[in-house]
Amino acid sequence: MEGFGGFGFDPESFQRALGDMAAQAQHSQSVAFADNAIHLAVQMTTAAIARITPAGTPEEQATQLRAAITTIYPECVALVREARQGLT
Numbered sequence: 001m002e003g004f005g006g007f008g009f010d011p012e013s014f015q016r017a018l019g020d021m022a023a024q025a026q027h028s029q030s031v032a033f034a035d036n037a038i039h040l041a042v043q044m045t046t047a048a049i050a051r052i053t054p055a056g057t058p059e060e061q062a063t064q065l066r067a068a069i070t071t072i073y074p075e076c077v078a079l080v081r082e083a084r085q086g087l088t
Helices: 011-050 058-087
Strands: none
Touching: 011 058
């Protein structure tokens, strides 16, 4: 349809434009989700390490910090993996 009501309005073009706009909005939401998930993973790791007061020799302190990171790391990896899947 070339025009609508004499205004040169093309409904098919309008529908395509709306579809493009919806696709852009969805992509923007995916990017925002990924950013938030990665930020949360960093915050979780930082908070877990901040709660530790290592004691003992440097080797013992390193072991304590490694144990904390080992506990929180799988959760952080899951968040980042989910965020990356949302971008593809």
